[in-house]
Amino acid sequence: MRILILGAGQVGRTAAYHLSREEANEVTVVDSNDEVLRDLQDRLDIRTVSGNASSPSVLESAGIADADILIALTSSDEVNMLACQVAYTLYRTPTKIARIRSADYFGREGLFSEGGLAVDTWISPEQLVTDYIARLIRYPGALQVLDFADGKVRLVGVRALRGGLLVGHELRALREHIPNTDARVAALYRDGRSIIPEGDTVIEHGDEVFFIAAREDLRLVMNEMRKADETVSRVVIAGGGNIGFRLARTLEKSSTVKLIERDPRRARRISELLTNTIVLVGDAADEELLLEENIDSAHVFAALTNSEEANILSAMLAKRLGAHKVMALINKPSYAELMESGSIDIAISPQTVTIGSLLEHVRRGDVVRVHSLRRGAAEAIEAIIHGEPSTSRVVGRRIEDIDLPDGATIAAIVRGEDVVVAHHDTVIQDGDHVILFLTDRRHIDAVERLFQVGSGLF
Amino acid sequence: MLAVVHVLGQLLAIFGITYVLPLIASLAYRDGTFQEFAVAALITSGAGSAIALATRRYRRELKSRDGFLLVTLAWVFMSAAATVPMLLLMPGLSFTDAFFETTSGLTTTGSTVLTGLSTLQPSVNLWRHALHWFGGMGIIVLALAILPLLGVGGMQLYKAEAPGPVKDTKLTPRITETAKALWLTYTGLTAACVVVLKLAGLSWFDAVCHAFSVLALGGFSNYDSSVGELRSPLVEVILIAFMLVAAVNFTRHFVAFRRLTTAPYRSDPELKAMLFVIGASVVLVSLVNVSEGMYADFWSAVRHSAFSVVSIATTTGFVTEDYEKWPAFVAWWLLLLSCICCSTGSTGGGIKMFRTLLLWRQAFREMRLMVHPNAVEPIRIGGQVVPNRIAYAVLAFIFLYFMTVVLLTFALLLSDLDIVTAFSAVLASINNMGPGLNRVGPSTTYQSLTDFQTWVCSIAMFLGRLEIFSVLVLLTPAFWKK
Numbered sequence: 001m002r003i004l005i006l007g008a009g010q011v012g013r014t015a016a017y018h019l020s021r022e023e024a025n026e027v028t029v030v031d032s033n034d035e036v037l038r039d040l041q042d043r044l045d046i047r048t049v050s051g052n053a054s055s056p057s058v059l060e061s062a063g064i065a066d067a068d069i070l071i072a073l074t075s076s077d078e079v080n081m082l083a084c085q086v087a088y089t090l091y092r093t094p095t096k097i098a099r100i101r102s103a104d105y106f107g108r109e110g111l112f113s114e115g116g117l118a119v120d121t122w123i124s125p126e127q128l129v130t131d132y133i134a135r136l137i138r139y140p141g142a143l144q145v146l147d148f149a150d151g152k153v154r155l156v157g158v159r160a161l162r163g164g165l166l167v168g169h170e171l172r173a174l175r176e177h178i179p180n181t182d183a184r185v186a187a188l189y190r191d192g193r194s195i196i197p198e199g200d201t202v203i204e205h206g207d208e209v210f211f212i213a214a215r216e217d218l219r220l221v222m223n224e225m226r227k228a229d230e231t232v233s234r235v236v237i238a239g240g241g242n243i244g245f246r247l248a249r250t251l252e253k254s255s256t257v258k259l260i261e262r263d264p265r266r267a268r269r270i271s272e273l274l275t276n277t278i279v280l281v282g283d284a285a286d287e288e289l290l291l292e293e294n295i296d297s298a299h300v301f302a303a304l305t306n307s308e309e310a311n312i313l314s315a316m317l318a319k320r321l322g323a324h325k326v327m328a329l330i331n332k333p334s335y336a337e338l339m340e341s342g343s344i345d346i347a348i349s350p351q352t353v354t355i356g357s358l359l360e361h362v363r364r365g366d367v368v369r370v371h372s373l374r375r376g377a378a379e380a381i382e383a384i385i386h387g388e389p390s391t392s393r394v395v396g397r398r399i400e401d402i403d404l405p406d407g408a409t410i411a412a413i414v415r416g417e418d419v420v421v422a423h424h425d426t427v428i429q430d431g432d433h434v435i436l437f438l439t440d441r442r443h444i445d446a447v448e449r450l451f452q453v454g455s456g457l458f
Numbered sequence: 459m460l461a462v463v464h465v466l467g468q469l470l471a472i473f474g475i476t477y478v479l480p481l482i483a484s485l486a487y488r489d490g491t492f493q494e495f496a497v498a499a500l501i502t503s504g505a506g507s508a509i510a511l512a513t514r515r516y517r518r519e520l521k522s523r524d525g526f527l528l529v530t531l532a533w534v535f536m537s538a539a540a541t542v543p544m545l546l547l548m549p550g551l552s553f554t555d556a557f558f559e560t561t562s563g564l565t566t567t568g569s570t571v572l573t574g575l576s577t578l579q580p581s582v583n584l585w586r587h588a589l590h591w592f593g594g595m596g597i598i599v600l601a602l603a604i605l606p607l608l609g610v611g612g613m614q615l616y617k618a619e620a621p622g623p624v625k626d627t628k629l630t631p632r633i634t635e636t637a638k639a640l641w642l643t644y645t646g647l648t649a650a651c652v653v654v655l656k657l658a659g660l661s662w663f664d665a666v667c668h669a670f671s672v673l674a675l676g677g678f679s680n681y682d683s684s685v686g687e688l689r690s691p692l693v694e695v696i697l698i699a700f701m702l703v704a705a706v707n708f709t710r711h712f713v714a715f716r717r718l719t720t721a722p723y724r725s726d727p728e729l730k731a732m733l734f735v736i737g738a739s740v741v742l743v744s745l746v747n748v749s750e751g752m753y754a755d756f757w758s759a760v761r762h763s764a765f766s767v768v769s770i771a772t773t774t775g776f777v778t779e780d781y782e783k784w785p786a787f788v789a790w791w792l793l794l795l796s797c798i799c800c801s802t803g804s805t806g807g808g809i810k811m812f813r814t815l816l817l818w819r820q821a822f823r824e825m826r827l828m829v830h831p832n833a834v835e836p837i838r839i840g841g842q843v844v845p846n847r848i849a850y851a852v853l854a855f856i857f858l859y860f861m862t863v864v865l866l867t868f869a870l871l872l873s874d875l876d877i878v879t880a881f882s883a884v885l886a887s888i889n890n891m892g893p894g895l896n897r898v899g900p901s902t903t904y905q906s907l908t909d910f911q912t913w914v915c916s917i918a919m920f921l922g923r924l925e926i927f928s929v930l931v932l933l934t935p936a937f938w939k940k
Contacts (some may be wrong), residue, residue, distance in 0.1 A: 002631075026631035034845070042522060045613060047631040063631075 001362055004067040005029045006053035007074030008036045010331055011099065011125055013349035015071060015358050018376055020046045022444065025362065028062045028353040031074075032281065054083040056090055057161070069361060072098040077105055081117050088118030095361055097121045101242065125354040128297045128309060130246040132353045133327065136346065137251065137300055140229035140325070141222055143208065143346055146371040148382045148435050154215055155186065155371070155380050156222065160207045163227035174224060182421035183213035183221045186411035186437035187378065192437040194378075194407065199411075206235040210373075210380075214419040232299040236260070236323070238284030238314050239305030240270045243350075247304065250274040258293055260284045262305075274438040284314040287321065296322030303328040308335060316343045333375045345383055352376060364448045368433065379438045380411075383428065383451060385428055393450055394434075400424040405446040407439035460516035462528045467509030469532050472601055473539060474503025479588045480543070484581035491547055491581045498542035505539075522856030523937060525614030526928045529598060533920060536597060537561045540589055547582060554909045561916045563589030564597070565923035566805060568677020568775040568892035571905045571912070576681050580663060583680040587670040593923070594674025594805035595644045595708070596620065603637035612637075619927045622707075622802025622810055623852050629709055643712045644805075648673045651700045658692045668693075671699045675806040677892040683901075684777040685769075691761060694778060698768045705772040707734060707803035727840030728801040728811040736771050739795055740764045743788050750785050771795035773806040775892025780901040789895055793882060796891040807890030807922050807931035809859055813852045816840050818850060858926045863888060867919050873910050883907075 003019055005012050008031035020027040027046040030053050031037050037048035041255070051058035053074050064070065070087045072080035077100050084096040100106045100122040112119045135145040144157035160167050165177055171185055185197045189208040195201065201224070203209065213221050233255045239243045240261030248259045248270070257277040261267040264281050271279040280291045284303060295301065301323035303311035308330045315328040327346040330336040336347035352372045359370040359379070369382040389396030399410050399422055413420045414433040420426060428434065438447060477499035480839040484491040491620065519530065540560035544551055554755025555571045560736065562569050563586050575583065600617045602612045612633040629636045648669050655665035667680050681687035685697060703711070706729055725731055744763040753759040762779040769776040770792040782789050798814040819837045827833060836843040863884055870880035875897075881902070882894030893900040898907070921929055933935055 020631075026635070028631050041613065041628075045631075045633050047628045 001069060002063065002067045003028070003069045003362065004027045004059070004062055004064060006070070006072040006097075007031060008040055008048075008078070009073065009075055011354055012071075012073040013040060014071065014355055016040065016046055018355050018359070018372070019362060020044045022362075028067075030058060030062050052079075054079045054086055056086055059083070059087060059091075064093060067091075067093055069093075069095040070097065072096070074099070075269055077102050081105070081119060083161060084119045085117055089337065093121055097123060097358065097361060100124055101126060103127070108337065121357075123354065123357050124365055125350055126242040126246060128353050128357060129243050129329070129348065129350045130250060130353055133243075133247055133302060133304075133348060134250045135326070136348075137232050137235065137255075137302075139218065139222065140232050140299070142224055144210075144373065146373075146380060148212075148369055148380075148412075149419070149433050151215060152289060152414060152416070152417075153212060153419050153435060154218055155210060155212045155411070155437070156218060157208060157210045157373070158222055160203050160205060160209050161226035162205045164203075164223070164225040167203050167205055167223040167226075169202065170199065171197055171201050171203065174221075177224060178217075178220050181217040182419075183211050183217060184411050184421045184423075185209055185211045186380075186409050187439050189374070196407070197409075210211050210437065212421065212437075214421075216266045216328055230299060230324070234298050234300075236290075236293065236295060236298045236301045236318070238301070238303040238311070238318075239329075240266055240279065241304065241306055244302075244304040245270050245273070247302065248274055248277045256291065258298075260293075285310065285317055287317065290318060290321055298323045300324065301326045305329070308332060312339055312344065315339075319343055319345075320355075336375065349375060363444075376443070377439075377441060379441050379444065381436045381438065381447070382414075383434055383436065385432045385434055385451065386430060388430070394428050395430050397428060398424065399426050399428065403450070405443035405450075408443060409437045411435050411437050459527075460513050461520065462517045462524050462531070464510055464513040464517050464536065465520065465528055466531055467506045467511075467513065468605065468843045469528075469598065469601055470506025470535060470539060471503045471510060472506070472605070473536050473597060474499045474501075474506060476588060476592055476597075477502070477543075477585075480581040480585040483584040484579070487580040489579035489581055489807055491543070491579050494543050494546040495581060495585070496537075497546065501542055502539045520614055522614045522617075523931075525618040526931050526937070529615060529618040530920075530924060530929050530932055532598060533564065533924065534742055540564065540585075543582070543585060547579070552909070555905075558637055558904065558916050559586070559911045560589060561919050562892075563587075563676070563678065563696060564593035565890050565919040566590050566594050566674045566676040566773075566807070566888060567890045567919045567922075568671070569886065569894075569898070569904050570678065571903055571913070572883065573682055573903060573906075575679065576687075578680070583667060583826050584663075585681070586678050587667040587676075590674040590676030590678055591648065591670035594676065594704075599637045600641055602634060602778065603641045603884075619923055619924065620803065621807075623816075623848055623855070624815055629712060639712050640708050643708050643715065644673065646715075647700070647711065654696050654700075655693065658696055660688065660693065664688070668697065670699075671776075672697055672774065673704045673805065675701065675704050675772050675800070675804070675890075677769075677773075679776065685765075687779040693817075694761065694765050697776065698765060701768050701772045701774050701776075702733075704705075705800045705804045705806050707801045708805075709803055725840065726801075727815060732771075732799050732801060732811050735795065735799060736768060739767045739771065739791065741785075743767050743791070746785055746788055749849070752784055766792060767795065770891060770893075771799040773800055773808055773889050773891040775886070777893060777900040782895055782899045782901070793885055793895070796889045797885070807888075809856065812839065813855065816844060816849060816852050817856060820853075855925070855927065858930065859888070862921055862926060864917070866914055869914050870911055873908060873914075874909075875911060883911075883915055884918050887915045888922035890919060890922050 003025055005016050008029050015027050016027055019025045030049045034050050037050055041048045049062040064087055072083045074080055079398045080098040084098050087093040087096055096119055098119045106122050110116055136142055139145050142156050142158055146155040187210040188195045188197045209225055235251055235255050235257045237248055237259045240259050248257050251257050258279045259277050260282055262283055267279050267281045295318055301318040303315040305311055311328040315326040319326045325345045327348055328344050330347045334351050340347045352375055356371040360367055366384040371380045385394055387395045410422045410423055412435045477495050480495045537560045543554035558571055594617045598615050617761045629639050651669035652665045668875040671678050710726055713722045744760045747759040747763050765778050773796050795806045800808050800813045802810050823835050866884045867881050879896040879898055883898045886894040898904050
């Protein structure tokens with residue numbers, strides 16, 4: 001697939017990295033900063049073009065004429081929208097994705113529909129990250145909560161802890177513990193390595209367990225993995241930027257939210273927009289301030305400033321001062337890995353959250369949702385299955401008869417309104433939404449091929 | 459370090475496959491060399507595979523510094539490996555001379571230590587020309603095109619091997635695709651050249667040999683008196699055309715063929731400058747030859763002048779007439795042309811037209827800045843602003859280039875060579891051009907040089923083909939410090 005990425009910022013660079021790692025993609029990145037581009041080209045097998053991202057001549061020299069996908073990720077909403085429009089009007093580029101930050105744009109019905117601006121899909125990284133954090137806070141104890149099939153099914157990552165009902169038991173005991181619910185463990189990581197979950201696998205303290213269940217059953221299943229975590233009612237947010245502000249607005253109705261912002265003017269501005277949040281002016285790494293605001297009774301401390309180093313330090317400080325759970329926004333994958341094994345409970349990587357929504361459009365076939373997991377090493381995919389039993393290698397077969405590549409598990413199926421958690425004898429039908437967990441992303445090609453029918457589509 | 463050795467092994471294994479060409483020739487002509495070439499192929503591929511297997515644990519992605527080491531090692535080892543059939547088939551040949559010959563082949567220099575070329579077995583002659591052809595576009599670029607092994611590291615290798623100061627522009631997003639595109643263009647043009655030469659009356663064998671030689675801007679011929687032996691004005695015209703084609707950046711050819719337009723040529727500042735310099739030189743040399751009365755009739759003077767100018771300026775080194783017998787001005791002028799004319803990304807040698815243009819503009823900018831001390835003036839080439847970073851790199855390159863020429867000339871002088879031979883031999887070698895003057899002139903070979911002198915020329919050819927930096931960076935302490 002020929003992919004054109006506009007903008008080599010954080011998100012653009014990560015997208016280029018992930019997309020160019022897949023053999024089938026040819027990636028070109030456009031940016032106005034030569035030095036960033038040179039550095040990028042040294043590290044990745046991509047082409048770079050320097051210039052203004054929305055100008056037709058620059059797009060042309062970047063090969064827009066035969067590009068399959070345009071992904072506009074510059075920091076300016078206006079440039080992104082214009083680039084998509086130019087690509088559509090002059091070159092009829094099939095798929096155009098734009099990053100739109102301002103809710104003022106993506107909040108309007110019809111702006112991006114037929115006859116409006118030629119943006120097929122918009123993504124708002126800040127919004128995605130905010131939703132992601134909000135879900136984490138709603139399910140205390142979860143490392144990751146990911147939606148499939150419009151939220152009917154959720155994939156949850158938790159760290160198993162002593163005290164959980166299932167810890168120390170074989171996986172097949174899950175059914176006896178909670179007979180009326182259906183859940184399935186999709187993947188299991190022990191000491192950072194993947195273990196294929198079988199009926200007789202014993203869950204140990206410290207395992208990272210990914211399971212899938214219908215939304216209503218989540219809490220029950222989570223209790224199996226760890227003692228019930230307290231519900232979150234007191235949240236402290238450090239950083240009143242886009243994400244911090246949005247998160248405060250989402251949470252302020254149900255919890256007590258305190259937000260610490262360093263810039264008095266910004267603090268004043270968000271205090272005007274937020275109704276129930278206590279906005280504090282100050283430094284998030286200021287011990288006095290944190291103590292004064294009862295950090296020791298905060299259920300969650302989320303460090304969401306623009307500087308990852310500051311996030312790490314203030315989160316570590318908050319943890320030491322007694323915050324029950326701390327999260328930090330960390331861009332660098334290496335930092336995230338370093339921190340999650342130690343002093344910070346959850347490292348939130350904005351790129352991993354965002355990249356999934358881009359991958360949805362790159363995958364061959366009828367892929368509805370892709371979530372990138374474990375910093376891009378694993379992937380969870382929701383795809384719609386099409387085909388006849390005669391032509392497809394999937395339709396009409398039982399799951400145990402499907403020849404899946406190593407490390408791939410079919411975790412659940414959504415059939416119409418029903419959620420069917422996959423068992424070895426479940427038969428897949430035409431039109432099913434299949435949710436598949438892949439522990440090694442390198443097999444993605446095999447998975448894509450498996451689900452393709454003769455026509456080249458699913 | 460061992461990761462480099464691993465890839466080196468793979469490259470050698472691939473290089474062994476190139477023996478297919480002489481093997482086919484020896485079967486077709488039944489010249490009794492099949493065994494020797496088969497042995498050479500097995501040794502090369504076998505040793506390469508063994509090295510690659512033994513070091514496969516160290517396989518990892520190459521870093522940018524690995525590229526330089528790998529490219530230099532690969533070229534030296536391939537030249538050495540290519541001597542095997544020569545040594546087996548020519549018992550009197552020393553390793554020094556054999557190495558010189560294969561190096562001259564791979565670096566597309568085209569100077570030889572062999573005489574009686576037309577009496578050599580056809581497969582040996584084809585092998586010499588095949589070395590030209592593989593070396594022309596670059597054997598590592600070929601490896602990139604057919605092996606998926608190199609990925610990210612591939613760009614580093616490409617940069618270390620491809621000629622010219624600006625190498626960041628890729629034809630396609632994937633380096634493998636770019637390499638494929640270049641080799642496809644190169645192969646297509648070669649095939650076209652073979653057909654045209656055949657139509658002009660050459661035998662298939664002569665056509666293939668000369669096409670390999672001309673597209674690589676090499677200069678080997680299967681006759682002692684080079685192209686002069688063919689005595690055909692038509693062939694000379696064809697060769698002139700293809701020499702000019704091969705001296706143009708191959709990425710322009712690719713884009714022009716794919717989009718079927720001449721736009722890439724029209725916007726190529728290097729091409730314009732090259733055509734201007736070569737055109738003016740043809741006129742100048744013809745005038746000199748006519749006025750000195752070198753030829754009885756006007757048209758033979760023009761014909762031989764034009765061929766010599768194009769052949770030397772594009773660093774090919776084909777010879778039809780002994781231009782040393784012409785006024786001394788001509789021989790030295792041609793030597794100068796060989797330094798500057800070829801384009802970035804062509805198969806030719808020298809400092810490349812891009813650098814020449816850049817230095818020219820830089821010189822004028824300095825003078826304008828003396829007049830307008832506060833002026834801000836970017837350097838433009840063909841309307842494109844060249845970043846200062848590249849200008850500095852070019853200045854450093856030119857300094858190294860001249861220092862290399864001077865020092866190697868001194869080395870030859872030390873070994874009792876006369877100044878004309880020494881200087882011209884170094885220039886002809888570092889520019890990958892071929893014939894020098896006096897004892898290594900167009901009508902003789904490099905046979906009369908001592909072993910030491912031959913090695914100096916071999917080194918100059920490597921330095922010239924890999925554009926000095928890639929080799930000399932290995933000699934800096936910074937490169938080896940962890």
